[in-house]
Each structure stands twice: as C-alpha cells, then as structure tokens.
Amino acid sequence: MTGAAINLLLVIPFLVLAFFLSRGKGAFLIAGYNTMPKEEKAKYDEVALCKFMGKILYGISLSMVLLSLSEWLAIPALLWVGIALMTGLIIFTLVYLNTGNRFKK
Template sequence: MHILITIPFHIFAFYFSRGKSAFLLAGYNTLSDEEKAKFDEKALCKFMGKIMYGISFSLLLFGLSDIVDRQILLLFGLLLLIGFIVFALIYGSTKNRFKKK
C-alpha cells in the first residue's frame, strides 16, 4: 500500500521539479494575482519538487520495511519524513526566499 501511495508523490515531484504545477500549492493557489506576481513561481515549484522527492523516498522506505520485515527502515523513513517536513517549513518561511527581487 505504501508503494502505491509513493507513485502519485513521485509524479507530483516530477512536475514540480520542472517548475510547473504551482496551482497545486495550497497557500500559493489562494493568493491574489498581485500577490502571486511577487513570488518566483519556478523556484518555489522546484523547491517543492525536491521536498516531494524526499517524501516519496521516505514513503518508499515504509513499504520496503514491510516487505523485508525490518523495523529500522520504518524508523529511518519516519525520521526522514519528519526531517523533510520540518526543513521545508523552516526553509520556506524564512528570509522571503521565494520572493522576486
């Protein structure tokens, strides 16, 4: 089941990493057109693509831990997942990194 969940995450990561599909980003999608013009959409999408690849890899480790019956893979995947989420929250919300200059 975890591997099936990984597939859409990997597909989303692919589109985000190409600088497209910003309409899928919930916070960005709700901004007005004037506010959206202040952001570098391509850089934001590429960043989210990298995060989605990391999350996809973490979910893959969840599934792999079930297949080989090793709890250490589940623990490592969980730590990676939490790490990617915390990193994305901190990195994305500090220093106006994705604002146009």
C-alpha cells in the same frame, strides 16, 4: 504484505507530482500559493518555488518507499529511518519556507 503494496502504490502519484513540480510547473498544486491574489503571486518566483517543492516531494516519496520496505522486508530500522526522514523534511520545509524571503522576486 498488502499494506506495503498499498504504500508503494501511493508513491506513484507523489513521484508524478514531484516530476511535474520539479519542471517548474504546477504552482496551482501548492497550498497557500494557489489561494493568493494575482498581485501577491506576482511577487514570488513561481518556478523556483515549484522546483523546491518538487525536490521535497522526491524526498517524501523516498521516505514512503522506506516505510513500505520496512514492512515488506521486516526490518524495523527502515521504518525509523523513513519516519525520521519524513519528519526532518517536513520540519526543514516549514522552517525554510517561513524564514527569510527566499522565493520573493
């Protein structure tokens, strides 16, 4: 029971960050982007990248809620759905960001 409560408490910062990013702000929170020189950053659409990462964080937050609910309600199927959702989102994000020049200006 306490593990589910801790997981739900961890969802709150993810939702705050997702909201912040989905507004098109907070690019300094995106790993890799914040370490680029200013000349490289100028080549990217910062607002679109932030909005995309915000949507991904909303999905990860949902998967974390499913993981917590699976423990709290003792429904193992929710655990597997949460794991599949999180894994799928991470793989999709890695492939989507690293193929093509989607966020270049």
